[in-house]
Amino acid sequence: MLPRIPLDDRTFENIVQESRRGIPRRLPEWTDENAHDPGITFVELFAWLSEMQQYYLSRVPERNVRKFLELLGIFPREAAQAEADVTFGNVREPVTLPAGTKLQAEDQVFETTEAVKLLPLEIERIVTRTEKETSDRSASNERGNVAFYAFGREAEADSRLYIAFDREVEAGESLSLYVKLADGEETKAGGIIPSARVSWKAYGWDEENGNSWLPLELVEDGTLHLTSSGRIAFRVVSPMRPVIVHPAADRPRYWICCILEEAGYELPPRIDQVLLNTARLRQRDTKSEQMTFDGTGLADQELEADSLLARCGKLRVQVRQSDGRWREWREVPDFALADAGSEVYVVERESGSGGASRVRFGDGVRxxxxxxxxxxxxxxxxxxxxxxxxxxxxxxxLPHQKLRLYDLPVKRRDGLRLQVGVPEGKDGRLVWEDWEPVSDFDRSGPLDRHYRFDPATGELTFGNDERGAIPALAAEPNLCVTVCEFGGGERGNIKPGLLNRWVMEEQDVLLLTADNLDYGFGGAEAETLEECVERARTQWQVPYCAVTDEDYVRIAMDTPGLKVSRVHVIPNYAPGRERPADGAVTVVVVPKGLSETPVPSAGFLATVAKHLDDRRLITTEVHVVAPDYVKVTVHAVVVVEPHFMEEGHRIVAALNRLLAPLDKPGGIQGWPFGRTVHKGDIYGAISQVKGVAYVQDLWLDAEGTAVRKSAGGDLELPETAIVYSGAHRVELISSAQL
Structure with a gap:
């Protein structure tokens, strides 16, 4: 008997009872719910049909479920590789670690994702300077346990962040810093438009300006002007000169400076640490890699590569023929014995066996x-x-060939790529065909070089000459892995201080130290089919296309890279036009900020607008605007019990909670957009305060755009406005005096 896989845990009785409970709400005129009623008979009939449908749907095989998910564009997620930031120390001279440099944390191997240039530098002092104060942040940066504002809480223009090094960075040298912010993870979204703008300068010398603050050449800014954590790389253009920067006045040092040229942060950047010689490593162990180059057709062409495997691994070189197959060329020590037709190459290294390698081809004669x-x-x-x-x-x-790769614990489909050798010519020399991975053979034709690899079982499957081609028969091994990467899973989310051991002995001679100051992040196990189905159900409820007001709110709140506090949608309205404006939608957004009335910058509004523009209906005109804040001041004369004469601050606190523009902890909701401030609301808030007898007199004042006071003293707000509290004035009168 097939096992039952319940898609819905409701039984016949559950469905009947649920339907009967809905009768009074949907059809109050239906009063006879006894078994003899024809309506109850129909309820039981449809409950039975529903249970039978669930019964058959629960027997849908796994393959069909995967196909249904594929029709929705949803696939089970593969194992994710964790990442960790590693800081290198004991750098005695400039060193370049190639891409793929391996470190180990217990049994987890991590690799650098790109080449890392290490300099014999240390950060000695960090100073922040604003118009109001100058502070030495060196101790906070060294420990990394107390965050500090890069440009102060206000983050006003011309505020500065100074960083001093223990020695000069030579002119022409590249330098990179990793800035770790306290307010969030590294931004992955590419659509963020920052409003604040910073520039980087170093104190140096040139012929035109003499000794002064001179611009650095910015190579990379992964922080988006210090709006997120990331790497900043620049090149020193002019010779640096030592200078004294207060309060680090004990001796001159070599300084660089980050200047806030244009203000515009919703949340001013708070820095946990500024780190030197820090790189991002990924939890993977690359066993084989391939690099592709363009052929020039010229003599003495060179192919240069610098990765760990290029330095220390075995090398194969292939050239593609006119039929698309690859022919493998042979390595020789030199071209002395080669003729014009010899398919050979020479390998040269820059600085012994530890440098980048260069493959050089012949000149057509040798x-x-x-x-x-x-x-x-x-x-x-x-x-x-x-x-x-x-x-x-x-x-x-033969068709349907299967191999079990016991020795290759690859956890991701893109971590394995294959070539198949085809015997050619009288000598049976193998030429190589690239084969592509697919999830199944449903779309594969008889000539498609496809294979299916299942990381969960390690099983490799080929086609049957109808759905996918069959690899060519060979008398020798002709199935070769060209790309192979191990790694992935939750165990890569390592603890701090574990990533400190070199994998290869050749790198121990550098005497470098390594350490991950924080936890690894991002590692996850492969998603099961059940988890994927549950995710699909959840995703189905998340709006992608903006149609209703709720869709606009949800999509704007989820704008990648931004922290949005509140969203209000006004249909059929466009700023500057008379209502109604058919086909227009105005979205009011409030960012998260330190002040009570945070105002979105131009870049913030543009980022939300771009995010909504990709998801709006094609005929809808979307406007994204900032809120209009209205300051409301309450003047009240309140009669209280005699022993509450000193409790006026409680009334003020109640008014502040009522007239709050933002949601606050404890279930306090911000004032609704555009809602009139009625005096009755104020009466109610004051009357609920303990000790209040009654409100004797009350009037309201308001400051803001387009606010209007009615004849009864209520404050009428435009739809884009929300209120915030002014300095409320409350006069208390003891009830014993009346």
Whole structure:
């Protein structure tokens, strides 16, 4: 008997009872709910049909469920590789760590995602300067446990952040800093438009300006002008000069400076740490990689690569033929014995065995020249311990071939790429075909070189010559892995201080130290089918297209990279036009900020507008605007019990809670947009305060755009406005005096 997989846990009785409970609400005129009533008979009939439908749907096989999800554009997520920021120390001379440099935390291997340039520098002092004060933040930065404002709480223009180094950075040298902010993770969204603008300068010398603050050449700004954590890289253009910056006045130092040129932060940046020689590492162990180059068709073409495997691994070089297959060329020590047709190359290294490697081809007389073409030359590197494992078997030429890769614990489909060798010519020399991974063979034709790899089981499957081609028969192993990456899962979210051991002994001679100051993040196990179905159900409820007011609110609140506090939608309204404006929608957004009345910057509004523009109906005109704040001041004469004469502050606190523009902890909701401030609301708030007998007199004052006072003393607000409290004036009178 097939096991039951319940898609819905409701039984026949549950459905009947649920339907009967809804009768009084939907059809109050239906009063006879006894079994003899025909309506009850129909309820039971449809309950039985529903239960039978659930019964059959619960027997949908897993393959069909996956197909249904695919029709919705949803696929189970693969294992995610964790990331961690590592700071290197004991740098005695400039060192470049190639991409793929490996560190180990217990049994988890992490790699650098790009080349890392380390300089023998240390940050000695950090100073922040605003118009009001100058502060030394060196101790906070060194410990990393007390965040500080880069430009003060107000973050006004011309505020400065100074960073001093213990030695000069030579002119022409590149320098990178990792800035870790206290207010959130690194921004991944590319659509953020920052309003604040910073510039970076160093104190140095040039012929035109002499000794002065001179611009640095900005190479990369992953912080988006200090709006998120990230890496900043720049190049020193002019020779640096030591200078004294107060309050670090004990001796001259080499300083760089970040200047806030234009204000515009909703939340002023708070820095946890500014770090030197810090890189982002990913939890993976690359055993084989391939790099593709364009053939120039010229003599003595060179292919230069600098990665860990390019330095220390085994090398294969392939050139693509006119039929799309790849022919492997042979390495020789030099071209002395090569003729014009010899498919050979020479490997040269920059600085011994530890430098970048360069592949050089012949000149057409001594060694052949690869043809001209886009991406028709390839370098394949693999580690020494993977040299034998890359040969996973040979094809028997039969359909539905399956291999179980026990020795390759690959957790992601894109972590494995294959080539299949095809015997060619009289000597049976193998030429290589690239095969592509697919999730299934449903869309594969008989000539498509596709394979299916399941990371959960490690099973590799080929087609049957109708759905996917069959690998060519060979007498020797002809199935070769060209790309192989291990790694992924929750265990990569390591604790601080674990990522400190080099994997390869060749890197120990550098005597560098390494340490991850924070936890690893982002690692996750592969999603099960049940988890994917649950995610699909949840996603189905999340609006993508903005149609209703609720859709606009939800989408604007979820703008990537922004912290939005409140959103209000006004349909059929456009700023500056008389209502109604058919087809227009105005969205009022309130950012999160330190003040009671945060105002969105131009970049904030533009970012929300861009996010909504991608999701609006094509005929809808969307406007994103800032709120209009109206300051409301309450003047009240309140009669209280005699022993509450000193409790006027409680009345003021109640008014502040009522007239709050933003939601606050404890279930306090902000004042609704555009709602009239009635005197009755104020009477009610004051009357609820303990000790209040009654309100003897009350009047309201308001300051703001387009606010109007009615004849009864109420404050009428425009739809884009919300209120905030002014300095309320409350006069208390003891009831014993009346």
């Amino acid at each position: 060694g052949a020249i690869p043809g001209e073409g886009a991406g028709n030359v390839r370098r394949i590197h693999c580690s020494e311990d993977f040299a034998e494992l890359r040969w996973i078997g040979r094809s028997n030429g």
